[in-house]
Amino acid sequence: MEYLESRRSRIEDRLEEVLDAVEPPELADQVRHVSLSGGKRVRPMVTVLACEAAGGTTADAVDFAVGIELVHNASLVVDDIIDDSELRRGVDAAWTAFGYGPAILASDGLLGEAFALFSADEQAMQVVAEAMVELGEGEATELVAQPSTEEEYMTLARRKTGALFRAAAELGAVAAGADAYTVESFGNYAERVGVAFQIRDDVLDETADPEELGKPTGQDEEMERPSLVQITDLTPEEANERAYARADAALEALETATVTRDGNAQALEYLQDLAEFVVLRER
Template identity: 40%
Template sequence: MVEPALRARVGGMHAWPAEMAGYAFGWCEQGGEPRAGSSGKGVRQALAVLCAEAAGAPAEAAVDGAMAVELVHTFSLLHDDIMDGDETRRQRPAAWKAYGTGPAVLAGDALFALAFEVLAGSPGPHGGAAVRRLSRDMADLVDGQAEDLLFEERPWTGPGAVEVGAYLRMAEHKTGALLGCAAALGALLAGAPAATVDALATAGRQLGVAFQAVDDVLGLWGDPVVTGKPVHGDLRRRKKTLPVLAALAAGVPASRRLAALLSGAGPLEEAALREAAGLVEEAGGRAAAMAEADARLDRARACLRGVPLAPEPAGRLLALLPYVVGRAG
C-alpha cells in the first residue's frame, strides 16, 4: 500500500536525485536499471499503518505519515554513511561510494524536503500537527547523531569517558526518534487522543533503543553476509557501542585489558580486533546489551498495553516488536 505511493513521489523528483534515491531504496542499480526487491524491511511503514489501525482508523489514513518517515529515514542513512565513512550498505556500495559524496548529500536533501512536502499535503485536519511532530523528532535525531559523533572523540576511561546511561540516551534520540515518530504519526493522522499518540511514540522510542542494542551486537559478532557490514567494523573505528561500554563499566580484569587494548596508538589489526571482541564478551558486554534490548522491548509492550487500542492491530504491533530487533520472544 505504501511503496507504490512512495515510488510515485520519489519518481516526481529531478531525475538525478530520483535515481540515487531509488538506488538507496534498493529499487534500481547504479545507472537506473530496475532491480528486483527493495532495501530494508519497511518497519517504519508498518508501525505507522498499524498504529493508525490500532487507533481505530483505516490503514490508508497513515500512508502519508508512513511515506514521510521512510523518506527521512533514507535521508538519514545517506548522510550517516558519509559521516561514518561506511562504504557498504546491504551488500552494495553505499550511495556516496557509487555516486560521490556531493551527489549523495544532494539526494538526501531532496528526500528530506519531499518528506515534509508529503506530510504538509496530507488531507484531513491533522497535517499541521503531523509536520510539527516530524520536525521535533528530526531535531531529536540530529541531537543523537551529534552526540554519537562527539562520543568518538572521548576517551575510553577516566572522567571524560562515555557512560552507559549517556549512550542509551543518545540511542533513544538517534535511533528511537524515527521509530517513535512513525508510531506517533500513524496515531496522530488517525485522530487518536494525545495520550494514545504519546504512548505509541514512547513504545517506538523504546523499540529504537532495543534495535540499537542488537545492532551493536551484530556490529561485533554478526555475519557480514547477513548484516551487510564488515565484521568488527565498529571496533576497527574505535566507535563507542553498548557492548563495549558495558564491558568497560563491568570493572573485571577483562575490562582493564580491553581498555588498554582500545587506548593503544595506531590501528587495530585483525588479531587485536578478535582479541577485543573476545574481551567484550568475557566482561559481559554482549550479555548486557542483549539484556538491555529485552528490557526495552518489555517497556514498549507496557506502553502498548497501557492505552485502549483496537485488539487485532494491537496484537500485530506486539508481534512486530521482537521481529524488528531479531529476538525470538
C-alpha cells in the first residue's frame, strides 16, 4: 500500500497546489470544496499507473492525473444539479453549498484549470477533447433518450463513465511516450473498467447503506435514471455478473499493451487489481 499511497500523495499535493492558485478567492473556495471533499482518486491513479507501466514516472504523469480529476469533478457538479442530489461524498453538493450559479462557475473553473494542465501537449488535448465529447453525448442521451435495452445502457455507460477512464489511461501512456498501439490498449482496458465501475454503482444504489456510501441510495429509481438493474430487471447479483464480465475484458485488453523493459511491473499489477476492485467495492 505504501506504493499507492506515495503516488496518491503526489497527486493530492499537486491538486492542492493547482487549486490554491485559483483566483478570485471566492472561486478558489468553491473549487476546493468540490475537489478536496474526498473521492477515491481512481482516475488520476489510473493515469499514473498507466504511465509507469508504459515506462514513465509519476513526475511525468502527475499534471495529467490532476487534470483528469478536475474534469471528473467538474462533471460531478453538473450531475448533482441534474439529479437534484444534495450530497456528494458525504458533504453538501456544490449547488447545495453555494447555489446553482456559483456551482456552475465552479465547474467551469475546474475545466479551465484542467485544460491549462493539458495545453502543452497536443495529443493530451485531443484525448481529453474526445472524452468530453463522449461525456456530453452521454449526459444528453440520459436526459432526452434514455436507454431501454441492455445494449443501449452499455453505450451510455461507455460514454458517461468509460470515456473518462479511457482518457485517464491514455493520458498516462501519452505521458510515458508510448506508441499509438499501447495508448489504445491502455484506453480499451480503462474504458471497460469504467463500464464495470458504472454497473457496480447501479448495484450499490440498490443495495448499499447510504451512510457507508456517502450519498443517498435509491436515486436511480426515484429520478427515473437509467440503471442496468432498472432497465433490464436483472437482480443486483446478475448485474454484478455483467460487471465481472467487463472487468475480465479489461484484463484481456491490458494483456495486449506493449510494456517495455523500463515498464514498472508493480504498476501493471495494480492496474490488474483495479479491474477486480471496481466490482467488489462497497462505496
